[in-house]
Amino acid sequence: MQLAKEVKYLIHKEVLLEWRSKYTINGVLLYVVSTIFTCYLSFVSLGDKLTWNALFWVIMLFASINGVSKSFLQETKGQQLYSYILASPAAVLISKTVYNTILMLVLTTIALGFYTLVFDSFTPPDLLLYYVAVVMGSISFSTVFTMVSAIASKAGNGGMLMAILSFPIIIPVLILLIKLAKNAVDGLPWENSYDEIGMLFLVNVLTVATSLLLFPYLWRD
Amino acid sequence: MNKTWWKILGSVLVIYTAIAGLLLGVPRLPILNESIRNLYFHVPMWFAMIVLFSISVFYSIKSLSSMSEIDDIKAVESVNAGIIFGLLGLVTGAIWAKYTWGQFWSFDPKQNFAAISVLLYFAYLILRNAIDEEQKRAKISAIYNIFAFPMMVVLLFVLPRLKDSLHPGNGGNPGFNSYDLDSRMRMVFYPACLGWILIGYWVYTIRFRLRSLENKQQHN
Incomplete structure (x- = not known):
């Protein structure tokens, strides 16, 4: 139960730090809103719903890279050493992942709301299924990007490395997400989407398991 | 694997498949025609790549626990050798696609995912370049x-099955073994796979030896 206690404490710390500065959430929110607005102004003549769907996921992808990569890249060496002494590596990884998932959930929900508001014709017929895709997306983005940002921060070479390392890994997830969201846009019955939901679930379990196995090696300098 | 017999076996098999693959009889099929012979050269590249990347993961796991430099060199050199085979697989596939599907790049899921998994290993090599210590x-x-390895497995073996592909065995296309990998082709195809895997392993051992000699020179 030591682990659960540590995780709870660390999540509390992350949320508190974020609440004090409100930098990440506001920054990424503004980033998402201005990107959506830019896309709206540049693609306004495009009427195809599937293009809007793909565009939404591309915007989410870049927003989440920006949001999640903060988790390790932002911390100083001293901060990392401090949490290294205080908590087990598993607790650090789990707390960061859970915190990022919460952050991404808030962000994607607001983004989806804004997106349907701006693109009036976009509103998918099966909004619940679309929201399931959004939730699965938030979880998968944060599990993959948390680990990759840890690798990038240890390599000591922030932004570009983060993008190079995470894109090939996230592409399979992104393809599944776009397919799932497309089912919702087309208004297909839920039975057609169980394959994708199951696969996404499996990929996430795989990612979390390998991250938990590998993170202790990464964390120890 | 210090003996030479497997090197001789690999070379003999590859020479045999090059000659027999171009001369022996093949089934006459519409669209494919004589290009079916590319099966002996295109598919073994992927087998060799997968084997080399698996070797690399094995040595990566070993190097995490042993922290020895030799395991690290083995891991990176097998990736280097595997990427060559991945690129060759992409090129042979693209040429084959030109004559059967009409374009070099047909946006076939397997083509795209294979390209992405090669990108994955390029990212690995760039990550290595970024760190000095x-x-x-x-x-x-x-x-x-x-x-990254589980993701590559998902990319190459799981995702293409969910999508329609022009490749045989996907999207309602009958698999190769069902109609045209007849006994004549098997005689060449299986030796070709084994031969190219052995050649790939040989390339990797040579690269490894070269690299460790270079390292030794640097330390002295």
Whole structure:
């Protein structure tokens, strides 16, 4: 139960730090809103719903890279050493992942709301299924990007490395997400989407398991 | 594997498949026609690549626990050799696609995913270049390699099955073994796979020896 206690404490710390500065959430929110607005102004003549769907996921992808990569890249060496002494590596990884998932959930929900508001014709017929895709997306983005940002921060070479390392890994997830969201846009019955939901679930379990196995090696300098 | 018999076996098999693959009889099929012979050269590249990348993951896991430099060199050199085979697989596939599907790049899921998985290993090599300190480089790149390997398996073996593909065995196309991998082709195809895997392993051992000699020179 030591682990659960540590995780709870660390999540509390992350949320508190974020609440004090409100930098990440506001920054990424503004980033998402201005990107959506830019896309709206540049693609306004495009009427195809599937293009809007793909565009939404591309915007989410870049927003989440920006949001999640903060988790390790932002911390100083001293901060990392401090949490290294205080908590087990598993607790650090789990707390960061859970915190990022919460952050991404808030962000994607607001983004989806804004997106349907701006693109009036976009509103998918099966909004619940679309929201399931959004939730699965938030979880998968944060599990993959948390680990990759840890690798990038240890390599000591922030932004570009983060993008190079995470894109090939996230592409399979992104393809599944776009397919799932497309089912919702087309208004297909839920039975057609169980394959994708199951696969996404499996990929996430795989990612979390390998991250938990590998993170202790990464964390120890 | 210090003996020479498997090197001789690999060379003999590859020479045999090159000659027999171009001369022996093949089934006459519409669209494919004589290009079906590319099966002996295109598919074994992927087998060799998968074997080399698996070797690399094995040594990455080993280097995480042993922290030895030799395991690290083995991991990176097998990736180097595997990428060559991945690129050859893409090129042979693209040429084959030109004559059967009409374009070099047909946006076939397997083509795209194979290209992405090659990108994955290029990212691995760039990650190595980004870190100067040897111990740290060995550790971090091993972690990325192990983390990326399950994703490559998903990309190459699971995702293409969910999508329609022009490749045989996908999207309602009958698999190769069902109609045209007849006994004549099997006589060449299986030796070709084994031969190219052995050649790939040989390339990797040579690269490894070269690299360790270079390292020794640097340390002296």
